[in-house]
Amino acid sequence: MKSLSLIKISLLASVLLSSGYSVTAEAAKGSPAAAASVKSAPTFEPIIAHELSLNISYLLTLNAIDKDAKKIQSPEEAATLYASTEAAIKALGTEDHKAAPKPIYKDVLSLIQFYMGRVPNKDNTAKIKTLGDSLEKSASNFAALTKNTVQQAQALYYVQIGKYIKSDGTDGISDLIPLKDKLKDNKDMVNAIDLMVGYSLASSPSSQAQGLQTMARVNNDVSIFGRLATKLSEAVIEFGLDADGQSVGAIKSTAESKLSYCVQLARAMPAGLQHIVMNSAAYVWVKANPNDDKRSPAFMKDGFPAVVPVDFMRERDALIELRASNYQAASALYKKIASAYQPGPAQSAVDGRIWELDVLQFQKSGSMIDLEASFTALRAKYLPQGKKGFYAMVGDSYRKVLDSNLDAGLSPQGAPAQKTMAIQFATKYLATEQDRTIAYPLKAKLALLYRSQKMFREAVETYLDIAKDQPLKNYVMAIESQSQLASWANIPDFTSKTKDKIPERQKLLSIYETVGSINKNTDWGVISHVGLLNRALGNTKAAEQLWTKTLATNPAHKYANEAAGLMLTEYNTAARHDELIELVHLVVSKKVTPTLKAAPINYKPWLADSLFKAGNAELTKNNLPKAVKYLEEFTIVFPTEPRFASAGHSLALGYKGMNKLVQALNMSKSIAEKFPKYPLRSKLLLQAGEWSAATQPTWEFAFYFYTKYLTDFKTEANIPTIRTTLAELYFKRKLYGWSSRL
Missing domain, CATH: 1.20.1280 (Monooxygenase)
Known part of the structure; x- marks a missing residue:
């Protein structure tokens, strides 16, 4: 099919940031009225002018030649091969027909692959068209001369690929279909033909479904270029576009996932191939979203340094931000564009704009x-x-x-x-x-x-600057001003949960961290602010690590108590059992009194809950040492806790798993004796009986557990079996009287 029509888009972004003036739509368009009102403001030329196009035919071509094209390592190697190949093409027809024909077309394939993988420019585009013609000629000549029918069929395949390249994807496909029978042993070529035919069918509304099915059928057996062509074809259709990029239907919910898939594959590709994929992806998205105020998805803008279609999308969004007066966001997008370019006109154009805007603010x-x-x-x-x-x-x-x-x-x-x-x-x-x-x-x-x-932002910057000469005094003053910007209290507030003023609080955090490093993190006032700011910025883990570390070295402070209380409360609420247990151990060892709003908290029930749940969780994961550690602590510290019997039962299982049989049996016996109403007591007795019956040294335990079971659970169906098992044990122990009684 013909290459889809192009969007030629020139972006002109005029940003006028000057005290006393506001940017209007008139000014942005350069109207006479606006120009008169901002005489002192410089004018800006367009930054990015780029044509978007759908390059699926390139991807289909790369897929079709992938197996036979050899990778060229450098532009110099490509130039040398290009010259020699063109000379060989010109000499076609003068060969010695007695000698075996040379497959010149394979060198042409390598050159096509190389130039299609380069960043597009006029020279490369012209060479690709020339190479398409060369491929058709050289492959046709080889097919006419060779006597090998397999090689002849493969050469005829590349004759049609040459036509396909020359025509931008319109010719050659129909003539490939009859070759499938001759190429039946070459799965790669057959799949490539099916993929191209499928794309051609999918481009017509009447055969769209058939085309997609054809492409999907071979999708797993083609190269990455083929898979990209399939997904981009699906994206065109799911975005409701026809072959010319016109909207003909609703956008499906899965449409963006198709583009996202292509973009993720492209990230690891060379820049030229990235350009092909991102140019196509951007084309599809822009065609499907003609509204100039709709921002493109993040995956279309992240990464891909100096890839022009991506920069096009960034600047498109930058213009949206400017129209919404979101200057900071727009500036960030321009700076991202500029950061990727090497020194030269392109970088100077973007950097010059940013710099001129900054200078205007000081006039x-x-x-x-x-x-x-x-x-x-x-x-x-x-x-x-x-x-x-x-x-x-x-x-x-x-x-x-x-x-x-x-x-x-x-x-x-x-x-x-x-x-x-x-x-x-x-x-x-x-x-x-x-x-x-x-x-x-x-x-x-x-x-x-x-x-x-009340110019607190400027005050902060100045204080931070002169703090290089006189640190503490000026850092304190910087904190005072930055706190105004961040709406942050001077006294640590452990109850605040506000998360606004993010940039301002990030800067305040940085200043507090600097002061903390000067003080070697010994001041709980500063440490409290650092932790609370981290929490307000969503970095709760950093706050916890800092406070825990400081509690270990400097526990005697009211803010230490509040920090410990806050962490314990949140650990309990979030069921972070391991952290809660470790923190309680630290609090006890350092004699810290955890508080909330200066009131002591009772954290013992939380500790019991964490020990019990974490111990059982570790037991389930077969992490026996940790499970035993937690459950032992539970049974020692909380002997009257209602879950003691259950914890002891779990502990016995942990002991058994660690081959500590005697401890397991003693714990089981203790539970059986002390907790006659324990719901799993019968199971406990049978488990312990089975464990102790397995080895002679523990038979005495077996006598106890089985006898207890027979006594307390007389109506159970397995009583005869247990009675027999116990009798056999007695017999083995030569306790014939006891055995006979059973």
């Missing part, structure tokens, strides 16, 4: 403009002469002005415009000052001004 107007411009010009002029003399003097003078402006801004009487001007020009200057000693006094005052203006 403020005010009364200091002229002075600042003059200072910049002078500084640039004298820089070649060294950072002394006039350069140093003008710097000192300008810093005094900035310092005075900051003092005025910190004054309660300072006007809003004064504060804004002070921040703007101090920030611009400090961005260029590399001498940290010179910059520190200005940065410290600038941070104070940020705080007074």
Whole structure:
């Protein structure tokens, strides 16, 4: 069939982020009205222009030649083989007919495989078309000359593959069908023919079902390219598209899974093959979802660095985010695009956009403009002469002005415009000052001004910067401001469960962790915040590990009690028995009093429950040492617990499994004697009797268990059998009187 029609899409993303202006649809389109309102904002050229297309015919071709094409290792090797092969093609017809014909077409197959697997460009596309013609000619020539009927049939197969390549998948298929009988011993070629025929049938609504059935029948016996072609064909249909990408039906619920399957297979492929698959997948998804405001699924955008169709999908989503004013999300997508490119025009285009946007955020107007411009010009002029003399003097003078402006801004009487001007020009200057000693006094005052203006984000960044010079003091100030952004209490709150302000809390966590490392994690106030922030960010395990480690080394603190209480409560609620048991052991050994809201908690019932359930669970998994350990502790610590008999029974089973027969029998006897109403007592007596009867040294136990059973369970159906078993034991022990009585 013909290659499906292309979508030619050029994306133009104009992002105007500048104080005092808002981005409108008019501005994004570059309307005269918008241009007038943002005269100072730069304009942006389109970043990505790309054509999406359905490349199933490429995949079918790669599948068809997979077995006979040899892998070419390098572009140099390909270029050499291409030149020699083209020369050989030109010489066709001049061969010595007495000599065996050469299968030149096999070299052509290798070249087709190589260039189809490369990232598409005009040169590669042209070569593939030329090679399709070369394949048809060379294979036809070989078929005419060879006397081997098998080789002749295979060559005729590749004649049609050449036609298929030349025609972009429209010719050659019908002529392949008659070759199936001659190729019946070549399963790979027959399956490839069926796959191509199936795809051709599936492309027509009237034979769609038959085509898919044909493809599915051979799907497990073809190459990865064939499987990809099958899944992409299914995706086209399940997304409700016809052969030209037009919507003709509803989208099925399983449609995206077909694309996801293809995408996952493509991840391990070379870049060129990734391009083929992702170009097709993107084509299908975009055609099926023409709404510009629908975001593409994550699997279409994750990974695949520098694969153009994937970058196309990223930028498509970036535009959606921009239209929704989600600038952070859009920026992240642009940065992901840029990160994959090597230095060059493409990378510069994306990075340049990001950089220009960042610069616009610092362009403020005010009364200091002229002075600042003059200072910049002078500084640039004298820089070649060294950072002394006039350069140093003008710097000192300008810093005094900035310092005075900051003092005025910190004054309660300072006007809003004064504060804004002070921040703007101090920030611009400090961005260029590399001498940290010179910059520190200005940065410290600038941070104070940020705080007074409730510009907590900027305050945090400044405090973190100057903390490199004076750590603890400035980290404390950074925490104070970041806590405002994160809506985080200064006093650890072990009852809070809010999970908002995620980015802000991540940053606050990082600062607390830094302070903790300086203090060598000895301050429970800091440790509590680190743990609680981790929990708020969904990393509960990290909080538990930190608190448990600190409880072991520094248990004497009210926050230690709260941390222990919170963990025990959650372990019990979540049935995390192992962790609860270990934590109780630690709490007891360190004399910690677990609390909730400062009230002590009774964790003993929780410990009993965990020991009992974990012990039985480990017994079920045949982890006998651990099961015995837990059940022993249960029987020792909780002798009056209602489940004691059941625990003892399980413990006896554990002892028996570990070949500790005497302990198993003693425990069984104890349970049998102390718990006459234990529901499984009869089973316990029979089990213990069987165990003890197996070896002579424990026959005395057997006498006890069987006698007890006969006494307490006289109406059971197995009484005669037990009576006989016991009599035989007595007889073996030469206790003939006892044996005769039974």
